[in-house]
Amino acid sequence: MKTPYRLILLCFVIFLTLEGSTPVPTEKTSFQWKWKENQVLELNEYHNVFFRVGAKTVEREDKNRVVMKPKKCTPDSCLVNSWFDTYIRYGKTSGPFWKDKEFTSDFTLFRNGRYEVPNEFTMPNLRSFPSFPETPVSVSDVWKLPAEESFDFNSERIRVKVIPEYTFQGIFPWSEGNYKGNCEKITYTYPIFYSKPDGEKMVPNVPYKIFGFASGTVFFNATRGVPEFKEVKLSYTFIYPNGTVQEANFHIKGIYFLRNQINTKDKESIREDILGDLIVGYTGDPNGSKLGDRIKDHNNDKEPNGKNLGRITDTGEIPRPEKDSSLEKLPVSVRTSEDGIVFSLDSILFDFNDSKLKPDAETAVAKIAEILKKYPDREIRVSGHTDNIGKKEYNRKLSEDRAKSVLHSLVDNHKMDEKHISFKGYADDLPIAPNDSEENRHKNRRVEITLVLD
Incomplete structure (x- = not known):
């Protein structure tokens, strides 16, 4: 039986104030979204989850990261492109998060909070929350507006x-x-009730009755026109055709971050700064040229000491000048991706078929940790990868264990906040080179740390 997955997303809308609108009395508040098209709204949610089926109980913590960008806006609504990343860890909110699922969605938001989600998208599954009245409100004012919950099971979607x-x-x-x-x-607050209509076929592992209750608090900055924080409590009971009764309780807290969009040029600039930090022993260009220009000069042998740029080593020592020394010899390579900046750790940091970091390899991880700490509010993903030699399940476990090894080093040795870090093992699913030679297979045996910028 599949446990229904929950992701709670406060809806939002871009609203362009029309000229000649009626002045709002100072004692009343008008709620509307004022999110600008060049901005990104990011929601980070943390769910304490409790499930019960008979005498069996399960506790876990979910983390959801939602990134939302406007694609096209009118004075009344906006088409929003969004990404949903979900993470799980079992137990009483301890240990690293495991990267679970990814979703994308395009949906339309209206100025009062109502929005429309095409049938091909499952997210967001809490729809038209919160919805605002068209007129300003005073303290203690009450209003009711329709909304919807969408529950997705293996073979059926139920909308309530x-x-x-x-x-x-x-x-x-x-x-x-x-x-x-x-x-x-x-x-x-609102109650939840669903009962499958008479005459409709019962589907295994899909409940025919759902009932429960929800209560929530939203802190919405009316001046800025964006939410800042929310806290929600949800309680559900699912009754299945075979007589199974499942209870589910969620305590959710979510923090919103509003920021400008980061373009390709911005990412490349951040990458250059990071490369400057990773190159051990480099003291900078007295002429103030960009790192990219310095690298170019180095490749053209125009800079006297350009060949001898330092690099991270397993011992942490600055190596002696070597002929043809270059950035490619770093055991840590850095590149931009659609999500942000990716640190790729060379497989020499592990012994063959081993997931334990070599002691000397901590030098490289420590250097990366210093850089990551400059971005305390950003998501960090650690992923393990292998070549295609060996059995799939073995490689998946090895890649996952290597990712966890790096994650534990970041958390335990370098005191990074594990709530912002997740891990996943991909085996050979995401190669960066064809597995057709030993050199290319070596490239695929890696651990990557992604500093998520988008």
Whole structure:
């Protein structure tokens, strides 16, 4: 039986203020989205989850990262392109997160919070939350607007219509970990009930009844026109055709980050800065030229000491000048990707068929950790990869164990926040070169650390 997956996303909308609009009295608040087209809204959610089936219980923590960008806007709505990354860790919120699933979605948002999701997309599964009234509201005002929950099971999707009741509470402070704010607070509640219509065929592993209750709090900055923080509690009961009764409870906290979009040029600039940090012993260009220009000069032998740029070694020592020394000899290569900046760790950091980091390899990981700490709010993904030699399941476990080894080094030895780090083993699913020679297979045996910028 598949456990229904939950991802809660507060909806949003870009609203362009029309000229000649009626002034809003100072004692009332108008809620509308003021998100600009060159900005990205990122939501980081953390779910404490509890499942019960009979006497059996399961506890886990989910992490969801949602990145949302506008594609095309009108004064009344905006078509939004979004990415959903989901992560899981079992137990009582301890240990590393495992990268689970990825989703993409294009959906339309309207100025009052209502939005439309085409049938081909499963996300977001909580739809038209929160929805705002067309007129300004005062503290303690209450309103109701329709919304929808979408539950996706293996062989069927169930949509449940709900009517949340919202209350504007006023301006209050909020805090979560290292983050805090002070803005407009909205609370809401709603019951959930679904029963399969009479005459419809029962489907195995798909509930024919769902009921429960939800309560939530949203801190929405009315001046900036974006949410800052949310907290939601959900309780569901699923009844299946075979008589199984499953209970599910979620306690969700989510923090929003609003930032400008990062383009290809921005990523390349960040990559150059990172390369400058990784090149051990390099003291910089007194003429202030860009790192890219310095590398170019080095390749053309125009810089007297260009051939002798230092590099990370297993011992941490700066190597002596070597003929034809170059950036390609780093055991850590750096490249840009669609997601951000990727550090690729050479397989020499591990013994053959072993997942334990060599002691000397900690030097390379330590250097990367120093760089990652400059981006404390960014997502970090650690992925393990192998060549295609050997059995698939063995390679998957080896790649996963190697990824976990690097992750544990970042967390245990370099005190990085594990809530922002996840891992996954891909075996030979994502080669960077054909597995047709020993040299290319060597390239595919790697661990990658992605600093997520988008």
